[in-house]
Amino acid sequence: MHVAITVNGGLREADVEPRTLLVDFLRDHLGLTGTKIACDTSQCGSCTVHLDGKAVKSCTVLAVQADGTAVTTIEGLASNGALHAVQEAFHEKHGLQCGFCTPGMIMAAVDLLARSSEPTDEEIRHGLEGNLCRCTGYENIVRAVHEAAEVTR
Amino acid sequence: MTPGVEAPQKLVGEPVRRVEDAPLITGAAKYLDDLELPGMAHVAILRSPHAHARITSIDTTKAAAHPGVIAVFTGRDFEHLPALPCAWQAGGVENFVNMPRALEIDRVSFTGAGVAAVVAESKYAAEDALELIEVDWEPLDVVVDAEQAAAEGALQLHENATGNIVMDWSCGEEQATEAALQEAEVVVRERLVNQRLIPTPMEGRGAAAEYEPATGNYTVWMTSQAPHIMRLLMTAFVFGISETKMRCIALHVGGGFGTKIFLYPEYVLMAALAEKVGRPVKWVETRRENYAATTHGRDHVTYVEIGAERDGTITALRAKTYANLGGVLSTIAPGIPTTLYGRMLSGAYRIPNIHCRVLGVYTNTGMVDAYRGAGRPEATYVVERAVDLLARELELDPVEIRRRNFIPPEDFPYDPGILRGLKYDTGDYEKALDRALEIVDYEGFRREQGEARRQGRYLGIGFSTYVEICGAAPSAWIGTVGEGWGASMWESANVRVHLTGKAVVTIGTQPQGQGHETTVAQVVASELGIPIEDVTVELGDTLGTPFGYGTYASRSAAVGAVAVYKSLQRIKEKARRIAAHMLEADAEDVVFEDGRAFVKGSPETGKTIQEIAGAAALGYDLPDGEEPFLDDTTYYDPPNCTFPFGTHVAVIEVDGETGEVALKRYVAVDDVGVVINPMIVDGQVHGGIAQGIAQALWEQGIYDENGQLATSSLMDYAVPKAGFFPPFEIDRTETPTDVNPLGVKGAGETGTIASTPAVVNAVMDALAPLGIRHLDMPLTPERLWRAMREAKA
Numbered sequence: 016m017h018v019a020i021t022v023n024g025g026l027r028e029a030d031v032e033p034r035t036l037l038v039d040f041l042r043d044h045l046g047l048t049g050t051k052i053a054c055d056t057s058q059c060g061s062c063t064v065h066l067d068g069k070a071v072k073s074c075t076v077l078a079v080q081a082d083g084t085a086v087t088t089i090e091g092l093a094s095n096g097a098l099h100a101v102q103e104a105f106h107e108k109h110g111l112q113c114g115f116c117t118p119g120m121i122m123a124a125v126d127l128l129a130r131s132s133e134p135t136d137e138e139i140r141h142g143l144e145g146n147l148c149r150c151t152g153y154e155n156i157v158r159a160v161h162e163a164a165e166v167t168r
Numbered sequence: 169m170t171p172g173v174e175a176p177q178k179l180v181g182e183p184v185r186r187v188e189d190a191p192l193i194t195g196a197a198k199y200l201d202d203l204e205l206p207g208m209a210h211v212a213i214l215r216s217p218h219a220h221a222r223i224t225s226i227d228t229t230k231a232a233a234h235p236g237v238i239a240v241f242t243g244r245d246f247e248h249l250p251a252l253p254c255a256w257q258a259g260g261v262e263n264f265v266n267m268p269r270a271l272e273i274d275r276v277s278f279t280g281a282g283v284a285a286v287v288a289e290s291k292y293a294a295e296d297a298l299e300l301i302e303v304d305w306e307p308l309d310v311v312v313d314a315e316q317a318a319a320e321g322a323l324q325l326h327e328n329a330t331g332n333i334v335m336d337w338s339c340g341e342e343q344a345t346e347a348a349l350q351e352a353e354v355v356v357r358e359r360l361v362n363q364r365l366i367p368t369p370m371e372g373r374g375a376a377a378e379y380e381p382a383t384g385n386y387t388v389w390m391t392s393q394a395p396h397i398m399r400l401l402m403t404a405f406v407f408g409i410s411e412t413k414m415r416c417i418a419l420h421v422g423g424g425f426g427t428k429i430f431l432y433p434e435y436v437l438m439a440a441l442a443e444k445v446g447r448p449v450k451w452v453e454t455r456r457e458n459y460a461a462t463t464h465g466r467d468h469v470t471y472v473e474i475g476a477e478r479d480g481t482i483t484a485l486r487a488k489t490y491a492n493l494g495g496v497l498s499t500i501a502p503g504i505p506t507t508l509y510g511r512m513l514s515g516a517y518r519i520p521n522i523h524c525r526v527l528g529v530y531t532n533t534g535m536v537d538a539y540r541g542a543g544r545p546e547a548t549y550v551v552e553r554a555v556d557l558l559a560r561e562l563e564l565d566p567v568e569i570r571r572r573n574f575i576p577p578e579d580f581p582y583d584p585g586i587l588r589g590l591k592y593d594t595g596d597y598e599k600a601l602d603r604a605l606e607i608v609d610y611e612g613f614r615r616e617q618g619e620a621r622r623q624g625r626y627l628g629i630g631f632s633t634y635v636e637i638c639g640a641a642p643s644a645w646i647g648t649v650g651e652g653w654g655a656s657m658w659e660s661a662n663v664r665v666h667l668t669g670k671a672v673v674t675i676g677t678q679p680q681g682q683g684h685e686t687t688v689a690q691v692v693a694s695e696l697g698i699p700i701e702d703v704t705v706e707l708g709d710t711l712g713t714p715f716g717y718g719t720y721a722s723r724s725a726a727v728g729a730v731a732v733y734k735s736l737q738r739i740k741e742k743a744r745r746i747a748a749h750m751l752e753a754d755a756e757d758v759v760f761e762d763g764r765a766f767v768k769g770s771p772e773t774g775k776t777i778q779e780i781a782g783a784a785a786l787g788y789d790l791p792d793g794e795e796p797f798l799d800d801t802t803y804y805d806p807p808n809c810t811f812p813f814g815t816h817v818a819v820i821e822v823d824g825e826t827g828e829v830a831l832k833r834y835v836a837v838d839d840v841g842v843v844i845n846p847m848i849v850d851g852q853v854h855g856g857i858a859q860g861i862a863q864a865l866w867e868q869g870i871y872d873e874n875g876q877l878a879t880s881s882l883m884d885y886a887v888p889k890a891g892f893f894p895p896f897e898i899d900r901t902e903t904p905t906d907v908n909p910l911g912v913k914g915a916g917e918t919g920t921i922a923s924t925p926a927v928v929n930a931v932m933d934a935l936a937p938l939g940i941r942h943l944d945m946p947l948t949p950e951r952l953w954r955a956m957r958e959a960k961a
Contacts, residue, residue, distance in 0.1 A: 042202075048199075051371070053455065055881060056455070059455075059882060089193075092194075106189045106190075106193055114197055114422065115370040141891050147370065147887055149423050149425070150370075150423055151858075154896050
């Protein structure tokens with residue numbers, strides 16, 4: 016099936032099998048390997064991207080469902096060579112170790128901050144429940160989201 | 169000074185932001201699954217649905233005919249390759265070894281064992297074809313429990329392992345311990361289950377391989393914590409080729425926690441398949457495969473007895489442990505519950521009589537090997553629970569009984585008598601305890617607890633005053649004739665200072681998120697007095713890095729960074745000699761400080777490290793007999809291990825109605841020796857605490873009686889989420905080790921080692937008014953609710 020998806024600002028078209036997952040389309044067809052796959056069951060959130068501005072788990076969306084939408088991946092988050100405030104904050108607060116959950120975590124955090132500009136600790140922890148991290152114990156991820164919120168305000 | 173070069177800084181001890189981060193936060197970092205090779209084919213592996221079965225026949229005809237399939241292989245196709253090697257066998261006793269093969273041929277002993285492989289043009293086609301392979305299985309009886317498997321009359325899994333025993337190992341003084349327990353004024357006994365855990369790094373395993381027929385060279389990419397060991401094991405023990413015929417590469421590794429130390433069947437299989445099909449191949453496991461076929465951790469049942477005088481002075485400790493090692497052994501499985509467990513059962517205490525017997529047992533379950541902490545969490549759990557149970561029995565405060573038995577600072581180096589000659593290096597256990605008590609306001613808490621108890625609430629506090637062993641290891645101690653590790657355990661580094669003054673460091677350790685590049689660069693920048701931006705750290709590729717044993721057992725700073733440090737000293741020494749020549753001074757009169765060499769007493773006239781490096785590289789005006797270039801390689805074999813310690817405190821409340829545990833506070837005071845980067849060490853502690861708390865409260869890998877993994881995905885296995893934790897309260901004391909010149913001990917595993925018993929002790933403290941003295945982990949609401957209901961009845 017033919018899909019036309021605006022990815023990180025550019026229109027990308029391809030013929031795909033109907034069962035192709037959006038994450039596989041991004042990774043295998045477009046070579047955007049920043050988005051990760053880490054479970055088979057939509058638990059871990061490593062594949063989180065923005066679809067028309069909202070965070071989705073791209074392993075749970077078919078590429079054909081994304082036809083005609085605009086998708087942003089971790090590769091499209093920085094603009095004009097400047098890192099997004101959330102990316103900066105993850106670096107500054109040591110919100111990542113192995114980095115594998117990081118693209119999904121950052122995309123989820125950006126979405127969280129778009130919905131709530133001054134989240135509490137509890138709102139951040141609750142808001143990131145769809146994203147698993149095994150390295151940080153979440154401590155510095157929470158600090159990074161606070162930092163990004165502060166910088167952005 | 170060279171223009172543009174900043175004033176040298178002492179970076180050791182500073183929370184330097186990580187140099188690794190840029191590719192990781194922008195999606196540019198390449199992990200195994202991101203590797204794309206020209207002409208690459210994709211591999212999917214058919215795994216046994218049975219825990220124990222004979223393979224009568226496998227028909228691959230239909231699968232091979234499926235569109236997009238290049239070829240299908242079974243174990244018979246790789247009969248010529250021997251089973252994988254067991255690189256660490258329990259020292260001093262016979263080990264009855266059964267290892268996995270690239271693909272099993274006629275029998276499987278756990279669900280998830282690989283039996284056939286499809287090579288296809290796409291991963292979708294490969295997965296589709298798996299379903300077309302027809303296997304004729306003959307299911308056999310199953311045993312999943314280690315105590316049952318070791319019991320009289322149990323079914324026999326392997327011909328060479330009578331009673332399903334992998335090894336029957338012991339340490340300590342059996343008779344003296346028996347006598348001391350007989351004479352003790354009080355003896356407390358308990359059966360402690362340290363449940364099976366599934367490590368769950370966010371990136372599963374994977375491997376890719378390429379073979380060049382013209383040269384006979386293999387290149388294998390793999391998710392590995394130890395690429396040099398992978399190459400050694402594959403070439404010398406499986407393929408029987410020169411190690412120079414294989415290059416092993418670890419790309420970015422997305423967490424390991426021990427699971428990526430080992431040589432797995434799939435890594436061998438990819439190399440063999442690349443040769444067979446004449447194309448590069450790649451396999452990346454699904455989470456389901458990760459849970460079934462990647463190693464698990466812990467899974468001990470221990471019968472512990474602790475003897476003491478009425479005043480709480482411990483006189484003896486005895487443990488008998490059944491260690492479930494799975495259906496076949498992983499690479500270093502027997503070493504974990506022996507050297508790293510039994511030998512650490514003295515904990516932070518003077519215990520004059522200790523004996524530990526460990527039975528490694530085969531069962532029809534997945535392989536068990538090192539998981540973060542590897543033996544030390546199991547030992548710490550036994551010791552810290554036993555001490556708490558003793559305190560309960562003697563009606564002593566858990567803090568008081570610990571103080572009474574601590575090894576005092578003046579007793580270091582301390583020989584616990586069961587470490588086969590190694591001694592605890594340095595320690596001040598009470599200092600860390602006191603700091604933790606101050607942070608948590610212990611007296612205030614006990615008042616609050618008294619008030620809560622009057623209200624019928626279950627508030628509890630738990631302590632873990634642990635000591636652990638890092639920095640593996642003196643080769644003569646750990647090696648084949650000692651503790652059974654079939655190699656040495658030194659670590660290597662090469663430092664080169666290029667003509668421009670930029671330093672390139674290659675190391676043999678392999679991070680999976682620990683920030684080695686930053687930590688090592690801090691040491692280099694500090695010693696040479698150059699900006700950290702001028703340091704490049706290379707690792708992860710057997711081509712171009714000196715042989716190293718890899719990253720595990722918190723050894724990368726205590727052994728790896730020390731190798732770097734030693735080379736830096738020799739480079740500074742050479743720089744001093746060359747500078748003296750440039751300054752027309754006697755070498756004895758020249759000192760090297762903060763990136764400059766100058767004549768003692770006149771620092772204003774000197775040469776910068778950049779100028780010296782330039783002169784050394786150009787080489788046309790050097791002291792007589794001096795070789796050009798600043799370049800040095802170190803192979804550092806540590807004289808001892810290092811022994812970090814500390815106090816962790818958990819404050820919890822159990823909901824009397826639901827049995828749910830609320831973590832109210834978590835305080836950790838660790839002493840890991842000198843800290844190179846406090847930000848990175850804090851991060852290691854945070855992550856470790858989260859994993860250790862998760863064992864106490866939530867996680868458990870469960871096999872049903874048929875050997876089916878009931879927790880086979882993230883839907884069933886309780887990896888904690890952000891909302892599960894309170895903010896952690898972290899502090900440190902700093903007692904440098906005297907084992908190495910950096911004073912560093914190691915910080916990668918303290919969190920998992922310390923936190924589990926702290927939480928369990930806290931829950932037992934909360935439930936003390938109900939007379940509940942012990943419950944096994946995980947302390948789920950259901951388990952607590954049942955226990956409370958029973959206790960109240």
